[in-house]
Amino acid sequence: MANYFNTLPLREKLNQLGVCEFMDNAEFADGVNALKGKKIVVVGCGAQGLNQGLNLRDSGLDVSYTLRKEAIEGKRDSWKNATENNFKVGTYEELIPSADVVVNLTPDKQHTAVVNAIMPLMKQGSTLLYSHGFNIVEEGMQIRKDITVIMVAPKCPGSEVRAEYVRGFGVPTLIAVHPENDPEGKGLAQAKAYCVGTGGHRAGVLKSSFVAEVKSDLMGEQTILCGLLQTGSILSFDKMIEKGIDAGYASKLVQYGVEVITEALKHGGVSGMMDRLSNVAKIKAFEVSEELKDIMRPLFQKHQDDIMSGEFSRIMMEDWANGDKNLLAWRAETGETAFEKTPAGDVKIGEQEYFDNYLLMVAFVRAGVELAFETMVEAGIKPESAYYESLHETPLIANTIARKKLFEMNRVISDTAEYGCYLFDQACKPLLADFMKKVDTDLVGKNFNEGKDGSVDNRRLVEINEILRSHQVEVVGVKLRKAMTAMKAIKTA
Amino acid sequence: MLVLEDLNWTILSGENWLLGGNSGNGKTSLGKVIASLLPASGSIKITFNDTSKLPAKVLFVESWYQFKNLEGVANFYYQQRYTSQQAKETLTVKAELAYYAKEHHLNIADVESILNRLDFTSLQNSQLIELSSGEHKKLQLVKALWLKPQVLIIDQPYTGLDLKSRKNLNLLLDEAASAGVTLILISNDDDLPSSINRFATIVDKKLVAVNTKTDLQQFIPLRENKTIPAFLRTSPVYSSQQIAKMENIQISYGEKQVLKNINWEVKAGEKWLLQGHNGSGKSTLLSLINGDHPQSYANTLYLFGNKRGSGESIWDIKQHIGLISPEFHWYFDASATVWESIASGLYDSVGLFRQLPYSKSILVDELVEYFGLTEEKSRLLNTLPLGTQRLVLLARTIIKNPELLILDEPCQGLDKQQTKHFNQLVDELCSNGMTLIYVGHFESQLPNCLEKKIVLENGEVILIEELKTDKAYKQLKDYALNFEPSL
Numbered sequence: 001m002a003n004y005f006n007t008l009p010l011r012e013k014l015n016q017l018g019v020c021e022f023m024d025n026a027e028f029a030d031g032v033n034a035l036k037g038k039k040i041v042v043v044g045c046g047a048q049g050l051n052q053g054l055n056l057r058d059s060g061l062d063v064s065y066t067l068r069k070e071a072i073e074g075k076r077d078s079w080k081n082a083t084e085n086n087f088k089v090g091t092y093e094e095l096i097p098s099a100d101v102v103v104n105l106t107p108d109k110q111h112t113a114v115v116n117a118i119m120p121l122m123k124q125g126s127t128l129l130y131s132h133g134f135n136i137v138e139e140g141m142q143i144r145k146d147i148t149v150i151m152v153a154p155k156c157p158g159s160e161v162r163a164e165y166v167r168g169f170g171v172p173t174l175i176a177v178h179p180e181n182d183p184e185g186k187g188l189a190q191a192k193a194y195c196v197g198t199g200g201h202r203a204g205v206l207k208s209s210f211v212a213e214v215k216s217d218l219m220g221e222q223t224i225l226c227g228l229l230q231t232g233s234i235l236s237f238d239k240m241i242e243k244g245i246d247a248g249y250a251s252k253l254v255q256y257g258v259e260v261i262t263e264a265l266k267h268g269g270v271s272g273m274m275d276r277l278s279n280v281a282k283i284k285a286f287e288v289s290e291e292l293k294d295i296m297r298p299l300f301q302k303h304q305d306d307i308m309s310g311e312f313s314r315i316m317m318e319d320w321a322n323g324d325k326n327l328l329a330w331r332a333e334t335g336e337t338a339f340e341k342t343p344a345g346d347v348k349i350g351e352q353e354y355f356d357n358y359l360l361m362v363a364f365v366r367a368g369v370e371l372a373f374e375t376m377v378e379a380g381i382k383p384e385s386a387y388y389e390s391l392h393e394t395p396l397i398a399n400t401i402a403r404k405k406l407f408e409m410n411r412v413i414s415d416t417a418e419y420g421c422y423l424f425d426q427a428c429k430p431l432l433a434d435f436m437k438k439v440d441t442d443l444v445g446k447n448f449n450e451g452k453d454g455s456v457d458n459r460r461l462v463e464i465n466e467i468l469r470s471h472q473v474e475v476v477g478v479k480l481r482k483a484m485t486a487m488k489a490i491k492t493a
Numbered sequence: 494m495l496v497l498e499d500l501n502w503t504i505l506s507g508e509n510w511l512l513g514g515n516s517g518n519g520k521t522s523l524g525k526v527i528a529s530l531l532p533a534s535g536s537i538k539i540t541f542n543d544t545s546k547l548p549a550k551v552l553f554v555e556s557w558y559q560f561k562n563l564e565g566v567a568n569f570y571y572q573q574r575y576t577s578q579q580a581k582e583t584l585t586v587k588a589e590l591a592y593y594a595k596e597h598h599l600n601i602a603d604v605e606s607i608l609n610r611l612d613f614t615s616l617q618n619s620q621l622i623e624l625s626s627g628e629h630k631k632l633q634l635v636k637a638l639w640l641k642p643q644v645l646i647i648d649q650p651y652t653g654l655d656l657k658s659r660k661n662l663n664l665l666l667d668e669a670a671s672a673g674v675t676l677i678l679i680s681n682d683d684d685l686p687s688s689i690n691r692f693a694t695i696v697d698k699k700l701v702a703v704n705t706k707t708d709l710q711q712f713i714p715l716r717e718n719k720t721i722p723a724f725l726r727t728s729p730v731y732s733s734q735q736i737a738k739m740e741n742i743q744i745s746y747g748e749k750q751v752l753k754n755i756n757w758e759v760k761a762g763e764k765w766l767l768q769g770h771n772g773s774g775k776s777t778l779l780s781l782i783n784g785d786h787p788q789s790y791a792n793t794l795y796l797f798g799n800k801r802g803s804g805e806s807i808w809d810i811k812q813h814i815g816l817i818s819p820e821f822h823w824y825f826d827a828s829a830t831v832w833e834s835i836a837s838g839l840y841d842s843v844g845l846f847r848q849l850p851y852s853k854s855i856l857v858d859e860l861v862e863y864f865g866l867t868e869e870k871s872r873l874l875n876t877l878p879l880g881t882q883r884l885v886l887l888a889r890t891i892i893k894n895p896e897l898l899i900l901d902e903p904c905q906g907l908d909k910q911q912t913k914h915f916n917q918l919v920d921e922l923c924s925n926g927m928t929l930i931y932v933g934h935f936e937s938q939l940p941n942c943l944e945k946k947i948v949l950e951n952g953e954v955i956l957i958e959e960l961k962t963d964k965a966y967k968q969l970k971d972y973a974l975n976f977e978p979s980l
Contacts, residue, residue, distance in 0.1 A: 036804065054576065054787060060806040084577030084747065086791035163570045166785075167826065168808075168842025202846060 001112075001140040003310040005211055013380075016179070019209035020382030022480065027192060028201040032059050034186070034193035038100035041066050043092075043114055045078035047158030048131065049105040052198050053087060055165045059197040064088035066095040066118075096121035101190065103129045108416050109320055111135035119144055125183075127190055132217070133210035134416065136178060138313035149181035150191040151210060154200055155388060156396060157412060165199035173200030174388065176208045204480065208385055216381045218307045220389030221417035223300050223375075224368035225397045227424025229258060230334070230406055232364035235429065235436055236444045237339035239360075245445040248345020253354065253445070255344050257361055259402035260354040262395040269391065269477040270366050271468040276355045277362065279456045281448045285363045286464045288443065292367035295435055299427055300375045303420070308379060316419050324415070330422035331410060340405055353447070360444040366468075369394060373473040383476040391473055392480075496522045497533065498698040504691075506542070509676040511685060513709040514694030516880025516908040520679045521556070523695065524646045527677070528553035541643050545673050548597075550642040554633050556649035556679075556879060556906065557823060570843075571824035572785040574622050575777065577746055583621040586613075586632065593636055604639045610661050611635060616772070623746070626819035626902075627653035627771035638665050645669065646677040651684075652905050653819055655770040655934050659684065681709075681908050683937075713910045721921055722859040728926035729896045732813065733798030734761045736897050736928050737782050740793035744777055744786070744952075751777050752952045761896065764929040764942045766960065769949035775932055776818060778949065779899055782930070784810035797896070811841040815890030818901035818932075822886055827875035831866055831885050832857060834874055838889035856892060864888045879906040887915060891922065898922065901932040916940035924970045941966035 005013060040063045042053050049065070057063045065082040069091050072079050082089045096102060096118050106114050112135060115128070122128065127148040135141045136149065143149050154161045156171035164171050173195050177187035188207075195201050221227075233254050240250035264273040274282050306312040319326045334340065355362060369391045376386035400409040410418045442448050468474065496519040504510060512520050525531040527539075528551045541549035584592070594601045608614045611631050616624065624632065630653045637645055650666075651659050663686040670676055670688035678689065685706065693702045694712050703709060735758070742755035752774050759765060759782075769775050780786040781794060784807035794801040797813050815838065826844035829837065833845040836857045840847060849857065861870050864884050874882050883906045890898060900919070904912040916939065923929050923942040933939050941963035948956040 032806075050578065057787075057790065058784070058807040060804045060809070081578060085787040162576075163573075166570050166572050166807075167844060168837075168840060169844070169846050 001142070003313070004137050004140040005215070005308075006310050007140070013211070016209045016211035017215060017380040018382055019176070019207065019212050020385045021207040022384055023192075023205045023207055025201070028196050028205075030189070030193070032061055032193045032197045034189040035061055035101065035197065036193075038062065039064070039098055040101045040103060041095045041099035042103040042105055043067075043118065044104070044106040045082040045087075045089075046105070048154075048161070049078070049103075049158075050081045050085070051158040051162035052103070052105065052154070053082075054085065054162055055199055056194070056197040057087075058165070059199075061197050064090065064095055066090055066092050068092075092118055092121055097123055099123070099126060101127045101129055101194075105131060108132060108134045108414060112139055112141060115141055115143070119147070122147060127187070128181075129191075129194065130210075132414075133176070133178075133214040134313070136210050137214040138310060139317070143178075143181050145181070146183055147181055148184060148187045148190070149178035149210075150187045150194075151176040151178070151208075151213060152191055152194045152198070152200070153213065154198060155393065161198060164203070168202075170199030170201065170203040172204045172206070172388070172392070173198070174206045174208050174213060176210050176213055178210050206384060206388060212381055212385050215307055215379070216376055216385045216389040218312065218416070218420060219304050219376055219379075219381075220372055220393060221413065222303050222307075222312075222420030222424050224365075224372040224390050225393050226409060226413055226417055226421035227428065228296075228364060228368040229394075229397060229401060229409070230421055230425045231428045231432070232361055232368075233258065233401065233406065234337055234339050234425075235432065236358070236360055237337075237342075239436060239439055240441065240445040241338065243441045243445060245441060246345065246347075247342050249347050249349075250445065251339065251342040252344035252347060252349055253358055254339060254361075255405055256349070256402050257354045257358040258365075258398040259395070260351055261358065261361055261365060262398040264355075265365060265369070265391060266395040267481075269474045269481070270369055270471065271465070271474055273362060274366065274468055276352070277359065278356075278449050278454060279461055280452050280454055281356065281359055283456060283460060283464060284443075284448060285359050285366065286468070288360070288363040289367040289370075291435065292363060292432075293371055295431055296367065296428065297371060297375075299424070299431060300371045302427075303424060304375045304379050312420065312423075316416065319419065327415060327419050327422070330426075331418070334406055334410060334422070337406070340407060356447045356449060358444060359442075359448045360439060363443075365394065370471060370473060377472065383472055384480065387473060387476050387480055391477060496698065497526070497695070500535075500695075500698065500700050502693070502700045504675060504677070506675065508691045509670050509686070509688045510678070510691045510693060511689050511706060511709075512677060512679045512693055512695075513681050513706065514696070514908070515713040516906065516911055517878040518695040519698060520695060521648050521878065523700075524553055524648055524677065524679055527551060527644070528646060539644065542673065545643060547641050547643050547673050550640075551644040551646065552637055552640060552642040554637050554645070554647040554650070556652060569622060569824060571818075571820040572780070574624075574820075575780055575786045575788070577787075585617070586619055586621065586624070587617040589621060589632070590617075590635075593639075597640055599639055604635065607635050607638050607665065610665060611658055612661075612771070625653075625772055625776055626823065627655065627658070630654060631658065631771065634662060634665075638669060641669055641672060641674055643673065644675045644677070646679070648679045649906060650678055650680060651682050653771070653902060653934075658771060659934075663687075710909065713908050716865070716910055716914050719863055721918065722856070722863055724856055724859070725891060725894050725922060726925060727894070729894050729928075731761045731896050735795060735798050736761055736763075736813075737797075738795040739781070742781065742792045742794065744774075744781075744788050744792070750952060755954055757947060757954065757957075759897075759928065759930065761928055762926050764923050764944045765931065766939065766943045766946040767930055767932045767949070768934070768946065773949040774952040775949055776820065776901060779816075779818065779901055779930065779932070782897075783814055783816050783899065808841060812893070813896045814841075814899060815893055815895040815897070816899040816901070817886050817890045817903050818899070819905060821901075822883060822905075825874070825882075825886060827882075828873055830871050830873055831877070832861060832870040834885050835860060835888045835892055838892040860888050860892055880908065880911065883907055884911065884915075891918075895927070897928045897930070899930050902934070903931075904933075904938055912938055920966055920969055924966070942970075 040061055042049050042065050045065050053063045065087050067078055124146050130151045131153045153174045154171045161171055175191040175195055195205055237250050237254045264276050277285055372390040373386045377383055400412045526533045530553055613631055666686040667688045692706050693700050694709050696712050737759045739755050739757045742752055744752040767775055781789045790802040796810050799805055829844045836849055837845040861867055919940040920942045943960050946958050946960050
């Protein structure tokens with residue numbers, strides 16, 4: 001199979017990368033009608049599979065699960081998840097032929113095998129739904145021409161998808177229709193109905209394309225979301241230990257700091273986060289992040305280039321073929337870092353202290369969010385998509401680090417994200433070696449404001465505020481955040 | 494906000510105190526101050542007994558128990574315990590107790606008898622998320638009675654406990670007291686351990702000691718009688734005479750069966766009392782009616798005239814119902830304001846996500862006024878005392894003038910006046926034709942309108958009977974002219 005994106009002429013590449021529209025509430029007035037009475041069969045019953053299915057059924061839709069024979073016979077967890085919640089479960093042969101919509105919620109790695117197994121069984125004119133476009137775009141999977149191919153991707157872990165639905169809300173969601181497979185023109189109506197069924201329509205829906213979703217999703221997760229948070233966390237911890245800061249304190253500051261800092265990002269964007277610092281600290285964080293942007297820009301560009309050319313997916317698929325040799329080795333290495341092995345100390349760190357004593361992370365986050373956003377937009381991705389895949393998701397990933405450090409982050413994210421995260425981390429650390437030599441505890445571990453009288457140059461401060469607020473990620477962010485009302489505050493331990 | 498001021502209190506050895514009085518008077522804050530959980534100016538001196546074997550500690554048992562998942566996050570939703578998930582997110586009771594033993598250097602063998610006496614032994618392998626609210630309360634009490642600190646302060650010790658557990662708890666508390674534990678109970682209940690020998694309340698931010706527990710009542714402010722808002726004085730509009738019908742309902746999690754062969758029918762306008770001891774399956778039964786239980790799809794269940802699983806959404810079901818339960822309060826979005834919380838009842842959401850039209854927002858205003866919450870209407874729920882939060886959620890249940898009111902221990906945390914008034918309100922609403930399912934353990938705290946009773950034991954119906962019609966309610970009902978529930 002050939003990489004689908006690479007088969008397209010340049011015009012069409014740009015066309016598909018540029019699909020991006022924030023949908024109005026009125027577009028969902030028809031509710032779940034386009035799927036009412038249709039048989040929805042979900043392949044796989046892990047966290048996303050189970051929770052999306054529970055929501056769809058509670059919205060009045062007909063949902064059942066199909067699993068591989070071995071999973072059913074072995075009464076594996078996926079089988080238990082589905083049967084104990086009273087869903088009908090059957091093999092591919094039993095359920096796929098009568099399905100109107102087949103929802104593929106298996107891990108990326110299994111997509112080719114799964115789709116090859118189910119496609120011959122799917123009935124004429126049915127629909128295949130993905131929640132990630134990797135298989136279509138990067139692996140170039142060809143779907144039978146009578147089948148409609150759509151994507152509905154809730155931008156949150158499965159447990160959140162359920163929790164938000166039952167409280168009467170939802171999670172931000174991205175939808176798309178594959179232009180090569182919309183024979184009856186019903187793709188968009190079905191994607192919207194599915195979105196209503198999972199509650200996503202209440203929290204902001206972005207209409208995208210398979211191509212835009214994949215290329216921006218890969219970029220975001222490899223750079224700002226996972227890669228940079230991992231690099232920044234490890235370097236910050238190591239620096240504090242080197243400078244004699246108490247290990248328990250350092251561990252706690254890093255583990256929870258990124259969550260507290262990005263909570264401000266979630267509500268007020270980059271400038272909202274920077275505003276949590278005193279004026280002197282803000283100027284310092286601005287300068288440090290400018291320097292970080294200069295150092296890291298080539299690396300961000302390399303990641304985007306490799307994603308666009310298909311080079312990234314090619315080497316990752318080589319590792320799949322190799323039994324995940326690299327992935328497993330890198331995962332083990334991450335588990336051995338000093339940060340990972342030092343438990344958070346039993347010390348109280350106040351909310352503001354996380355900003356004042358962890359200025360370095362504020363600078364990392366600003367640099368990472370802006371760089372990822374800028375690089376994506378330069379590559380032809382629309383600002384709204386770039387916002388979702390950079391700034392919007394950062395607090396969600398930070399939340400996983402607060403739970404159980406980098407191990408937890410890498411466990412929760414997909415293998416694809418994890419693989420890209422390690423690639424970034426390995427390249428980024430040497431790049432920052434000289435920079436880190438200059439860093440002292442005023443940037444990480446101690447209060448930056450200590451011993452300073454707090455006076456600043458007015459013109460400089462105004463200039464910096466202006467630069468921060470006029471960045472495109474802020475302009476588009478203000479608009480999108482307004483639509484995503486009532487975001488729940490992430491609780492901190 | 495200043496809660497306590499110039500407050501002096503001396504507790505002598507051998508004294509065991511009840512701290513009572515109206516909801517929101519500062520009882521909980523005082524307990525927390527003594528346990529150093531809240532900062533306060535002034536001084537607190539505690540002289541521990543050096544010769545005692547009991548730990549020289551002050552333990553404050555919170556009225557709410559916030560458990561966490563394995564990653565240390567307390568981020569659950571109230572329907573979660575009805576969903577089967579193989580990925581286990583919380584500890585088992587056994588693991589939680591082992592952890593507690595390690596943390597406080599306790600001997601695990603010593604907890605056995607306490608578990609037995611509070612009927613908790615069979616729950617050792619349950620996940621924390623699977624416990625009912627009464628069972629969570631028991632777990633808190635088990636830990637406190639196991640630790641036996643020299644000073645034990647318990648905020649609302651009886652919340653959600655059935656009659657038998659409550660008696661056993663009192664015996665256990667008496668034993669602790671005679672072993673040298675100084676007790677301070679924060680409660681408005683009547684059946685107390687016999688070791689309680691001092692009584693106090695807080696009036697105008699200061700402690701007032703009285704001679705008996707009945708003397709405490711005089712300090713609870715009487716509430717003026719207000720007429721209920723006009724929109725609640727009409728019969729709800731029924732879509733069907735059949736509210737709920739269950740045929741041979743079975744609910745189980747793996748091997749564990751929690752409801753067995755349940756047959757029950759609730760018709761429009763009926764007023765039911767639902768009873769059963771802790772863990773008997775009451776909340777699970779109610780979750781079926783409220784559209785919250787995933788296993789309702791495999792059972793024969795009719796709600797508001799429609800068979801469950803015939804294409805309706807849970808929102809179609811919930812629009813007929815106003816519900817409150819301890820779990821619902823527990824998991825409610827505490828970062829919403831009072832006004833928003835009440836308004837969210839119009840859409841059955843936890844927190845308000847839409848703009849209200851004017852015609853609806855005036856109803857919310859009326860109800861805020863009726864419940865005496867005007868001053869607090871813009872405050873966040875989590876900044877208010879639990880009793881006030883509870884009133885807010887009670888207001889939320891009736892804002893729709895729903896066909897069915899499900900009140901699962903609605904008066905937890907309210908003082909006696911508030912309970913009395915709320916039950917009067919329930920009587921009045923019911924006299925207009927509202928259907929009611931009420932869960933309450935204490936006969937003295939029930940509304941008068943109840944006509945029928947269903948009792949569960951170990952997941953089975955053991956009794957369905959008619960209750961004697963209360964005279965006062967009958968009169969009230971006769972006044973309500975338009976009783977006939979309209980179809």
